[in-house]
Amino acid sequence: MNRRRFLLGGAGLAVAGVGAWVLGHRGLEWEIGAILRRRLSYLTLDPQGVRAFAKDQTAAILGKKIPTWNRLRYHFLASSATSYKRFFRSADRRARRERLEDGIISTYLLSSDFFTGGMDESRTVHYLAYYDAGRPCQNPFARPVVDTPATAT
């Protein structure tokens, strides 16, 4: 292999890599939008907001910090750890696909004005900002302590 062919091959691989990265991003964004539209078909979703959420959710998935070696060990080895005799780490009765979709939809609804708007299904749902539990008081269902101790209704 001469130098010219080597450089051309390298450039080709780089272009293919960038292309795959862009297509992967776009594909994931498209998939997230499709999941929202399909499983929340009974709601009117602001299309621009769905696209913005899909972009933010994709960034959140792909933009996670590079884990340390110890984190990697937990993530990859824990699933095959056999030291626990009786309990596997998770016994989720949902299919993996359903569980992932539930997570995306949970995040979208909590990121939108749906709950703060009173869960009115006749209103268009708008995406506000990607859900961040680190901001104060992000639980839309929480109720304050009442004067009389005890039971909620």
Add this chain to the structure above:
Amino acid sequence: MPAHYDVIIVGTGFASSFFLMRYLERAPKSNRILVLERGNEDTKPWQLEHRLHTSIDPDTLFKNDNPGKEWYTSPGFGGNSKCWMGGTTRMMPGDFKLKSRYGVGTDWPLSYDDLEPHYGVVEQVMLVSGPADSPMPRSRSAPLAPHRFSDPDALLKKHFPDGWYQMSTARASTATGRRGVCCASGICGLCPVDAKFTIQNGLAEIYQDPRVTLRLRSEVQTVETAAGVARAMNYRHESVQERDTADLIVLGASALFNPHIMLRSGFTHPLIGRRLHEQMPVYATIDLKGVKCYNGSTVLTGLGYLFYEGEHRADHAACMIETWSSPFAYRPDGALRVERGRWNERFMVGFLFDDLPSPDNRVTVNASNPSVADVHFGDYSEYAQRAADRIPQMIDKLAEALPVERLVSTSLGTTAAHIQGTVVMGDDPASSVVDRYLVHHEYRNLLVLGSSAYPTASPAYPTLTVSALSLWAADHLLGGAAT
């Protein structure tokens, strides 16, 4: 030239701080106390800015040989008070008498009655929120009003009035002057409204006392002993090797690092480092029919004692149930339901089982880098796992009060975020390292505080007991009673 102190204390977490608080109440004005903390100050604004509760990666301090088991800790000023969730349950009387009542495990060398007044003091200092009723005897009620139940909790309380209680917690239910009110954000490790008690927002003033010298960034290496007395502390402070002497030495680090320091120091008791344990946590997600969840006033709203005390403890572990009231933070894989109008009809429950400690689960000193602890954990005891096998029956019992539609998932948590055992307490020097007052059996001027002393786990959250034990130890040392 080493400096001499009346006391050297290691650590600034719950164990050390509650001991120091009580010690300062009685110590003469001339006393000099050195406190050594391995980490940095990591103020609350720093934590929020960096979205971290510690500036030191705990993974650099210990090597864990079990990838399926995590140990949660937060180096730095305030220790694990920075990352804890604020659960302040008391242990039940039976937890102290596991051997004599049920024939398993080990009895604690002290009783619930011994600790009861100290529990009350800690609850006052932490401004604990808790219910008016209680599953265990109490001489005083919690200082703050209870948090509001979620709807499923209310149903459980109605059906099991003597088995279900509002959460006992140091997450404030009303503003305290220093802390905000918990609003169930669900990320207690970085509480954005500073609602939970921490050493930083609740006891920092004791470190401003003129008798106290606090040295951050100080890695304790060894306790020097001679002729049956602990004499000095060797430590590295900001890359400078130091050696200071003291009349009294107090180890108040976690159950990973108390034994680590003792082993590095050449202490030879065969139980040092052994019996590492914590509760076995299993979480269940349950879909309910027509009952709305996540609507309490704090992240964990209810405590179930239905499977805690009883003769079953002779065969399998006790269980404390906790109910979660935050939709997202700890469960990004589907906290809500998708079906129309049923978004929050999903309930998350934690089952905490007490584990019987095994000598094979242990902390040792890393051979190539003695600054690092090696942590070995094989598995939970059969005793705990037999109890966890009963979760389906437990859910059936809860279904007497709740319209359970389906069990979505169960999962074994990678950690209960409680590190216990490793410097066990007891009356017999052959089977324990420290006595009932947390004084080392051989070196009588050495105290080893904290959850490292736990002989058995108890399903209860450990922090209140850790703090009460420090008051108990300080009172014994100083010859007085709780105030």
